[in-house]
Amino acid sequence: MPGLGTSFGRGGATTAQQDLQFANCILIQGSSMAENHPVGFRWVMKARENGATIIHVDPRYSRTSAMADLWVPIRPGTDIVFLGGIVNYTLTQERYFHEYVVRYTNASCIVKEGFQDSEDGGGFFSGWEEARRAYDPKSWTYEGDDLGHPQRDLTLQHPRCVFQILKRHFARYTPELVQRVTGCPPDLFQQVAEKFTAASGPDKTAAMCYAVGWTQHSVGVQIIRTASILQLLQGNIGRPGGGIMALRGHASIQGSTDIPTLYDALPGYLPVPRGTKEHDEEKLDTFLNNYTNPTGLWHSLPAYTISLLKSYYGTRATKENEWGWRFLPRINRDHSHLAYFAEMFEGKVEGFFLMGQNPAVGGQHSRFERLALSKLKWMVVRDLVEIESACWWYRSPEIERGELTTDQIGTEIFFLPAAGHAEKAGTFTNTQRLLQFREKAVSPPGDCRSENWFIHQLAKRLIAKARASTDRLDEPLRALDWWYPETEDGEPEPEAILAEINGWKTDPNAGSDGVFMGKDRDGHPHHGPQIGDYMDLKDDGSTASGCWIYTGVLGPDGVNKAHRRKPEGRYGHGWGFAWPSDRHIIYNRASARPDGSPWSKEKELVWWDAQRKQWTGHDVADFKKTKAPDFEPKPDAKGLEGQRGDAPFILHEDGLGWIYVPRGLQDGPLPTHFEPIESPIQNPVYPRNTNPAVNWFTRDYNPKAPPGDPRFPFVLSTFRLTEHHTAGGMSRWLSHLAELQPEMFVELSPEFAEHLGITHGDHVTVVTLRGGIEARAMVSRRIRPLLVDGRQLHQVFMPFHWGAAGPFQGGSVNDLLELTAEPNISIHEGKVCLCNVIPERMPRGPQFWDWFKGKVQPDARPNRHPEEPPPGAPDGGRLVPGHGQHGKSHTL
Amino acid sequence: MIATPQNHPDNFEERLHQLREEALAKGVVTGAGVHAAAGPMPEPTRTPETLNTVGYYGLPIIKPPVWKWMIGGYFFVGGLSGMASLLAAAALLKRDWAMSRAAMWCAAAGAVVSPALLIWDLGRPQRFINMLRVFKPQSPMSLGSWVLTAFGAAAIPGAVLTELQFRMLERGTPNAAIHGLAIAAIVGSASTGVLLATYTGALLGVTAVPAWHLHRKVLPFHFGIAGLGSAAALLELLGFRSPALRLIGYGAAALETAVLVTLETRKHAEADEALHKGKSGLTLRSGEALEGPLSLVFRAFGASPQAAGCFLAGALLTRFGWLSAGRESAKNPRAVLASQRPALPAAPSRRQRSIAKPQHQPAESM
Amino acid sequence: MIGEGILSTNQRPHTYVQDEITTGFFTDPTVCIGCKACEVACKEWNNVPADFAGWTGHSYDNTTSLGASTWRHVMFLEQPERQGRQVAGPMGNDHQDPFRWQFLSDVCKHCEEAGCLESCPTGSIVRTENGAVYVQDDVCNGCGYCVVSCPFGVIDRRDEQEEDKGGAFKCTFCYDRQISGLTPACAKACPTESIRFGPLTDLEREAEVRVSTLRSAGYEDAQLYNPKETSVKGTHAFFLLLGKPESYNLPPRPEVPTVYLKDAYTSMAGTALFAAAAVVALFALS
Ligand SMILES: Nc1nc2c(c(=O)[nH]1)N[C@H]1C(S)=C(S)[C@@H](COP(=O)(O)OP(=O)(O)OC[C@H]3O[C@@H](n4cnc5c(=O)[nH]c(N)nc54)[C@H](O)[C@@H]3O)O[C@H]1N2
Ligand SMILES: Nc1nc2c(c(=O)[nH]1)N[C@H]1C(S)=C(S)[C@@H](COP(=O)(O)OP(=O)(O)OC[C@H]3O[C@@H](n4cnc5c(=O)[nH]c(N)nc54)[C@H](O)[C@@H]3O)O[C@H]1N2
Ligand code: SF4
Ligand code: SF4
Ligand code: SF4
């Protein structure tokens, strides 16, 4: 979530769901929270009962809209304009929180001369390099190039101060433009702008909730950036009832970005070293130089990195071998999901482990993903049930249509049954950064095994093989410190893993106090006492920590804090452990005035206790506990000592919230509206239609409809149902869930049904350039046609939970979507494309494609966007400096 | 199938009229069209059916009976055999042991077949005996179970005893004990038999099913008379002829005709339309026609066996008719609503929709 | 009000069964998000099979009604009405063309005068210490009489004639949970406390406050559904409704069928006597 990461410092929700109850207004946009986060939604309902205004901005009237005071429909993919309109309203109506903006954000910082805004560049900022299809962000930085010590104009009058740039940038986002682009009537927009801004100020706060309705766009990160700007202008970050609640996906998806399953990030948001010609991070020192900030929390990056290496390689990480630095792989190109599937399709990938994912259904352009799997030599699937990604070789549309024949497929498939979440112990990190340890309820049946067991057993065998070899390539394996004590079932002890994540002193003789599970599998002393805080991590090899941001979860007191179950106070401290350091609302220094007293009685959270000379309050202060509000750093001071006492955003060098992002994003320091890759209209805001830095995956198998393509006059968007979970592996196989939503359907308006001449319940086929699927027509006034850019636009909405396997089968909506990747996080555009609806059933079997050709005319026009680069063009600047450092993560 | 608007059709008409006027006057129409209520959508082609359905997607408000054909059969058999024992008792007044014997065998056969049919229909047949776990007079089903049991306890030995008595009389070796026992058993079965033949009416009448409970007074009478007529008819078909039987035949047919007339004249509009409409109405009406007018006609022409056959067929058919009418009426939400509100009020137009009065006064303070 | 601090009120341990306190459900659709967690939790806890009604097209409701295998049922109503003072996009804005989507979780009413209980010939249906109406599964023989005796169409018999299946089933009010001091599974799973569980008198008080709060907040058609003035004499599971009961398939004037007993039994006795007298007379006189 670099949208949040670059704005505030950390790539996680700034608040906790419980805190939503204190809001005066909640704007839910890009999420159907009631449907997909029903348990957390209780706090929204509580807020509503407390008198808060609930606003839902969503293209379709969902169960969330039903609970809102105000439902506002917009066209998918136009959120920047909608939010930008509110930003403009805030600035022109002077509805911003003046003191907060001046003191806590970088509104006052002066940007370097030479920066050119997109308003003046036809959608492009300065620094665009067409040849690389990427920005050089040098010109985006502050005057004086020193992010730690920006020049500020606290009157906000300097023409190059962020505030003035912002004003100019958003001046065009008027209610009229909002209507033209989003389809939202001006009076509705006006109501949202008024209600939201009126609910912010010293004694009021407004919160925002979003999920994949924002992220899965070619401008996803910039949508979140717009929201961040708005929340900073309203002074809602770090305050009770404020914040931005990023609602995450799978149960521990936050955990799997903190300790990532991503190709370009290491635990604790450390970047993976690069091995390209321009960015040669072969040496640890180069790496540390590239990423260590003089001031702020990132000043200690060397300690975090070296402690991580010590946890990986134990005694084999020494000062001499650069703490094992060279054992880490380097990345030299995009290896994100879509990129490696493209390589797989091209036959460049031999083997594949698929654990807990179902790309044959959930993956974008899933027909392509299934075909890619058929190019593998072997694959291992670990899942609870035999999902589509495991049985595509004998049951899939491709088999049915004769595109693949089972005995011609060379892929060898190993299906290994996995243990479910109740069948194994360990922690989940939930959407609000809360770690909760869960015990095993029952043992897994039969041959089902947990991930821990599988990885552990695989590692032991691989390490043994590596030890028997002398190949230099095997050295990283030989170097691994695979010490974990085992349970009776041959699993690594989950708490031993947690202890390692927390971190310890590496010297086994450093004292016996505070040692937790100090012996390795063979009974030898392995490490010293646990450490209690990431401030204690060292860059001299004396500490190890598997993920610095989690430090404190299992400290020297030996208490597994993720396992605590005694909630107390407003936020339930004492239940689990919220990273960092059990802070539930982060950046909460901002909940107090610059002088350390609360902004108001209603909205107090943490404050400076002048008597005891420390920060205190309802939450753990996200600040150095004893740093006084009036603290002034010495000019050369480093780390936290280099930041002022009124600088709440401690991960940023300047300690400020970034309205303007001087570094860290691929597609600009400020948000700009670009149309979705497939759009019914030309961009009314800029001459350029699409995000310049997006990765198009220009391939023959990835056709795209140009703007306004008459073959596909309608907009298709996708959503989830409460009754199902994602690709269906965890719901379509369960009778009690599957019976609740047994069949694929498409939601459309009565007006559109009339246009098509169909009736509620009819079978229709939805087609795009990628293919077609059948669905029942769910005709409802919940779907409204919109007036966009002067004409009526029909939209259809489809859930994405069905596939070809299991007891409840149905069309998979991802067969319809195209491949593209947002430039910052490589996320697909899963929420919008162009389609047509054929009011008849779709033929199955080999005749499908003939029928499709007849109905769709795929060859009648060019299937390429005019702005799409030719095949083989650079795919955007993913690997440029600064990337990954600011809490980059993938909202899955 | 799908949309079940709540709106009264008039409401649509009113708005449609406005739209037409507006179109004529201005050439363009602004504002909303018409919309179906409670349905997920208005069907582009609305039909009177979709407009007429009420409630929640036109789904049943109450559960239709789960009973299968066995229960209809049981009503028939139970009614016939119960009343047969009454005839057996009455025949004794004439010392007609032959008729008594035949009637008692009918009763006994009924006493065996009835529980068999009942058990057959149970969800858990092996637990039939639980029927006698408690005695609950407020439950016609419980009452009926005990009646049936008592009836069986009297009728089956009663038939044997009557047979014995009959044979002894034939052989001229009467036995006072047997005689006394037989009479006791016959009177016992007769007194339970009349209840067996009538309680089934109460069984249907004391339910939530509108077509049934609206006729709770008629049903026991209707079923009782049908049982009586059937018993007499069966005896006639078995070759017994007596003025009493004939008069009973006449009387039963006449009374069933009266029932038919009552049902046809005292209609409860939608609430019991299942008695008059559709398959269930047809079954019921033809059954009643057979029992009532038709067998009267046959009798008038002196065709007793035909009249008897007609009556029996009618009695069986009406029982199925009632069951299926019950099923239909339970399935139709309009029937349930109509039974609870004298007449469905026309839906107020959307703009002047009156607010339902709260059933509880809101608390004074909060 | 939802919850106490950060805890749910539906988590409190209790001793209602032991103390013989009548408990109930107050279900409030204005906070129901239609998540169906109650439906699923009920099936999971009670081990009730799925009944696969298929895709019905009744908005998002694919279970259609309460029945032998559905003891909680969430209804989905799409109506041309306004939800409180909600502004529903272009629909609600001009108040010309209002729209709302409502959800209500239906359940056995646990009637004060319960048709099913009165009618049950085996005594399988009993009233428990906490006032609930409970089917003893080991007694029920599946006669099906309760099915037609419930004025709310709740209880039903399963089709299969098997020892463990063919009986009549409905909500047990989670007697097994309540007796252990737990909240019923459906209420416990309800994220927004749309299903409120507790002593009936408390709930009734709460409900009246809720109605007046809602009415002053613009929900002009809010009312309680708890047919006390009919022979049912009130239900232990009662509901807040927006609009008419009919839209939720709730009978406007439910009557416990025993009110028909007098008529039916009079007719029955009369007929029996009449038949006996008539037959005797005919035989005697002819
Ligand atoms: N029951 C259930 N819960 C889930 C999941 C599940 O499958 N089932 N999945 C989990 C996962 S993995 C995730 S990531 C989360 C996702 O949670 P959500 O993001 O809430 O999920 P979606 O329903 O995919 O999308 C949310 C809404 O975004 C709207 N939308 C689409 N395009 C746009 C747009 O351009 N702008 C705006 N403003 N809105 C748009 C859609 O109409 C939809 O209502 O849910 C998690 N929770
Ligand atoms: N069009 C469109 N496409 C989308 C989205 C969208 O909104 N629209 N949403 C996207 C999003 S946000 C997501 S997260 C993806 C989801 O897509 P996927 O991640 O591909 O789909 P899931 O069904 O969540 O796959 C998880 C699998 O893990 C299995 N599983 C569960 N527990 C365990 C375990 O403990 N061990 C193992 N080994 N396996 C386990 C489950 O059975 C399931 O099959 O879909 C994406 N695709
Ligand atoms: S499934 Fe789990 S994570 Fe999702 S809403 Fe329910 S409780 Fe929360
Ligand atoms: S609602 Fe029906 S099943 Fe429930 S207690 Fe009342 S009569 Fe019995
Ligand atoms: S079906 Fe079972 S519970 Fe219902 S009335 Fe018969 S015996 Fe009682």
Ligand code: SF4
């Ligand atoms: S109380 Fe128990 S049995 Fe009744 S609906 Fe709730 S969960 Fe189901």
Ligand code: SF4
């Ligand atoms: S669990 Fe609660 S919120 Fe969810 S559907 Fe049931 S009653 Fe409604």
Ligand SMILES: [Mo]
């Ligand atoms: Mo996700």
